[in-house]
Amino acid sequence: MVTNISLRSAGRAAIVILVAAFMAACAQKQEQLNGQAVPGSAQDFVVNVGDRVYFAVDSSDLSGTAQATLDKQAQWLQRYNRYTITVEGHADERGTREYNLALGARRASAVKAYLASRGVAPNRMRTISYGKERPVAVCDNESCWSQNRRSVTVLDNAGS
């Protein structure tokens, strides 16, 4: 499995990742990538820290797994404090459009608040909600919907 990271212009959805970084089957490949990722790079953040956390249906509660990922994000962001970030909030498609915009915002807000509680300066963070408009998985069952109910922490100035 290949990790394909493409950074796109800030206006559109930011990072497309064609890997489920949390899948056990990928562990070996990640080791290789670990060797390649430059510490402090966007790839380092995505691969070694994890740029996203997942949510239960209609919830913005942070699970233990999500909190562990965000703890690592906070540590990394404090080490590499040149970055500002955009926290994207997303919802699955099993909701109505306007509510999902607010739900995505609520998720992004929860992540931002948690990162702030772990020492990331609020003025380094902005949030944006895409509601159900930017799914990463497109099947019609929970295996995809659970991947779409997410927040993604995007490094704003990864190229600089």
Next chain:
Amino acid sequence: MALDMTLPAPRRISNSLKRWRLRAVALVAAAIGAVGLAAPAQALVQIDITQGQVEPLPIALPSFGSTGGEADLARQMTEVIANDLKRSGLFRPLDPASYVDQTLDAAAVPNFQNWRAIDAQALVAGTLTREPDGRLKAEFRLWDVFAAEQMIGQQYYTQPDNWRRLAHIIADAIYERLTGEKGYFDTRVVFVSETGPKNDRTKRLAIMDQDGANVRYLTRGDDLVLTPRFSPSSQDVTYMSYSGGVPSVYLLNIETGEREVLGNFPGMTFAPRFSPDGRSVVMSLQQEGNANIYAMDLGSRRTTRLTNSASIDTSPSFSPDGRQIVFESDRGGAQQLYVMGADGSNPQRISFGNGRYSTPVWSPRGDLIAFTKQSGGRFSIGVMKPDGSGERILTEGYHNEGPTWAPNGRVLMFFRETQGAQGGPSLYTVDITGRNEMRVTTDTFSSDPAWSPLLD
């Protein structure tokens, strides 16, 4: 028999077309007099649409007659009229193959025996003529076949490229005469046209006639756009766009193309909708985890906060008298419908059924609120009275969402998503009995429809 063509002076019935610069025309209508027949011996044919079940009225629409090489256009106009009437579910246009007379001029007195023989109850006759100045003249009469009585006689003048609108106006006249209620065919729909794969959709604002014809794009697809809604004048559209740094509610003049952000809010704004008088827009403002509803006066640009809760309050929609607003909120734990005063006073929950209720839209008649309902993993479109009683589900399936009302409050349009990685949304209409559901054919996936008022 000679036709009494005593006509009053033509009067303008429409100036709305000046909005469409490229097609600016004057549309002129006049009544044409009745053929001198004996008074009817029986009540004229009428559809009672206040009943739950309506048997569609058999109606014959032979092709309009024509002069000057307009036969093709006359036939197409007749087809547009027949299609409008058929799609309403209240009429059953009869098979043209059964017609003794394939065309019927407005000036002719029909041979009613021929039309009674195929059980037509109403009959439309028309004539399309090219005037020396290039305009089209359309005359039509609606006949009661069994009473042998004229019910309508009208003539219209318009520019040739406006012929579809003329057909819709004639269909509206027939609908109104036979049902006693205003029609809804001379209307447009603004919607979101979707192209590209499901995980990278391009969305564009588009506008079309209510029957799916004459699609025009209002945005290029560079930015994500959502939830367009018409102003009462049909001249402006308010919608949400991601074109700026913060997703925000915009106002677009569809004649001039002028576009502006509505307000200077400290966060994402979404779910806009005009007030019935067109003077204000209500919308949600997102702040941290909560969304509250604000009204913006378009004249003064002053904003008023209408809700103040630690919840998601969104999808506001005014009652037609402008005195109340229905909206959805999860303040009670999950999405439910609430009605409050237009100033935000006294919010009362109205939905108590089993499931989640969202996207409420108040009928232009005031008698019903349409909504999306999620229950058991299914998405339905339904209606309830403004006090929450009388809930009825009109259509139910994998994913139906976002109803919008035809201006006469008899029909809803909504979008339906199909499943699968290649699936996507399409537009449908359903009448308020739930009996007559029709797809609105568009070239692309289409979502977020909003119906215009009757054009005038």
